[in-house]
Amino acid sequence: MTQDTAHPGSVRPGGRTARVREAVLRAAGDLLVERGFATLDLAEVAARAEVGKTTVYRRWRTPAGLVADLLVDMAETSLPHSDTGSLRGDLLENARLVGKTLTDPRQSRLFRAVIAAATSDDTAAAALRAFYDTRLTEWSPCVTAAITRGDLPPETDPRAVLSAVSAPLYYRLLASGDPVDETAVSAAAEAAALAAEQGVFAVSTTKPTD
Amino acid sequence: MTQDTAHPGSVRPGGRTARVREAVLRAAGDLLVERGFATLDLAEVAARAEVGKTTVYRRWRTPAGLVADLLVDMAETSLPHSDTGSLRGDLLENARLVGKTLTDPRQSRLFRAVIAAATSDDTAAAALRAFYDTRLTEWSPCVTAAITRGDLPPETDPRAVLSAVSAPLYYRLLASGDPVDETAVSAAAEAAALAAEQGVFAVSTTKPTD
Numbered sequence: 001m002t003q004d005t006a007h008p009g010s011v012r013p014g015g016r017t018a019r020v021r022e023a024v025l026r027a028a029g030d031l032l033v034e035r036g037f038a039t040l041d042l043a044e045v046a047a048r049a050e051v052g053k054t055t056v057y058r059r060w061r062t063p064a065g066l067v068a069d070l071l072v073d074m075a076e077t078s079l080p081h082s083d084t085g086s087l088r089g090d091l092l093e094n095a096r097l098v099g100k101t102l103t104d105p106r107q108s109r110l111f112r113a114v115i116a117a118a119t120s121d122d123t124a125a126a127a128l129r130a131f132y133d134t135r136l137t138e139w140s141p142c143v144t145a146a147i148t149r150g151d152l153p154p155e156t157d158p159r160a161v162l163s164a165v166s167a168p169l170y171y172r173l174l175a176s177g178d179p180v181d182e183t184a185v186s187a188a189a190e191a192a193a194l195a196a197e198q199g200v201f202a203v204s205t206t207k208p209t210d
Numbered sequence: 211m212t213q214d215t216a217h218p219g220s221v222r223p224g225g226r227t228a229r230v231r232e233a234v235l236r237a238a239g240d241l242l243v244e245r246g247f248a249t250l251d252l253a254e255v256a257a258r259a260e261v262g263k264t265t266v267y268r269r270w271r272t273p274a275g276l277v278a279d280l281l282v283d284m285a286e287t288s289l290p291h292s293d294t295g296s297l298r299g300d301l302l303e304n305a306r307l308v309g310k311t312l313t314d315p316r317q318s319r320l321f322r323a324v325i326a327a328a329t330s331d332d333t334a335a336a337a338l339r340a341f342y343d344t345r346l347t348e349w350s351p352c353v354t355a356a357i358t359r360g361d362l363p364p365e366t367d368p369r370a371v372l373s374a375v376s377a378p379l380y381y382r383l384l385a386s387g388d389p390v391d392e393t394a395v396s397a398a399a400e401a402a403a404l405a406a407e408q409g410v411f412a413v414s415t416t417k418p419t420d
Contacts, residue, residue, distance in 0.1 A: 038273075
């Protein structure tokens with residue numbers, strides 16, 4: 001009964017199950033954008049999606065379950081990585097993409113809502129982590145290409161470099177409230193590139209003992 | 211009637227109002243740590259604090275109002291900045307402090323909960339921003355001292371440097387789920403120091419036109 005809940009991506013595209021999922025996730029996304037996660041209610045999602053309440057409760061079970069499935073859907077629409085020929089160019093493209101997402105009125109609210117959901121629910125937290133895994137993996141070739149060109153130390157961890165690009169922009173959105181503007185975007189890319197070149201993100205082969 | 215709600219710090223220490231506030235904020239903090247923001251309930255807070263429900267509703271009004279006052283209380287306990295004599299030393303101390311907070315079981319849950327509250331409520335968001343203002347201002351002298359020593363460009367923005375130290379650690383806690391460990395802490399401080407030295411956080415006097 002819960003088979004298709006565990007693997008929502010495996011449902012036949014265009015079938016009734018896929019159409020129900022699409023309508024429910026759209027309604028859930030709209031409500032998250034309008035009011036955030038704290039008030040997300042399955043009955044309201046069902047009503048807005050024009051889908052039976054029982055179907056929504058049976059398939060997604062909790063508001064966090066809905067958020068988790070929404071994140072699976074969001075991961076599928078991750079944008080392909082850049083290939084500008086230079087590390088700085090690629091990291092700047094990445095920073096711009098993150099900056100664009102976090103300043104888009106709908107997307108920024110949606111990201112804040114799913115991050116909020118992940119703070120209090122393990123299923124949503126695992127889905128959020130999987131979402132960032134997908135994004136960070138998609139963009140890793142920018143870092144490995146720079147290693148191949150000899151622009152970065154061979155032991156550089158692509159995930160750490162790309163996290164360093166995103167982090168200052170998320171910190172502004174979620175914590176300090178400072179603007180996610182072009183200055184912040186450029187600084188995020190440049191700081192990550194400089195640190196990577198200096199070996200700050202090189203994975204050490206010897207573990208510290210303390 | 212709501213005078214003391216607007217300026218909760220102004221109540222007489224040790225008075226009945228202060229004792230009620232202390233009990234209510236402790237109960238709210240405990241519940242946020244246990245279950246997060248989404249299920250925070252004023253009646254439950256009142257019961258746990260052994261304070262009348264009416265008092266809690268009248269004074270704090272909403273769960274987000276409680277979180278906002280909790281953040282005022284948390285800002286008052288911000289730790290003083292380091293003075294190790296070097297930028298790297300000071301930024302490493304700052305990164306260690308943030309890392310310690312975000313890995314402490316109680317504190318990390320509390321921070322995730324108040325950040326979640328800020329995603330869906332403007333009052334909580336303003337309080338969260340004021341909290342980070344206090345923290346970033348407290349540590350700014352580490353950056354201005356480095357400028358005075360000639361270690362950083364004079365136009366360096368202290369807030370941007372300190373945000374760069376915190377950001378990768380918050381990104382791990384809230385987004386990627388990667389560990390906030392000693393490697394992450396050292397890399398955060400070192401990357402911020404390198405970028406600051408190269409002028410990445412220098413405030414431009416000419417505004418870009420695009």
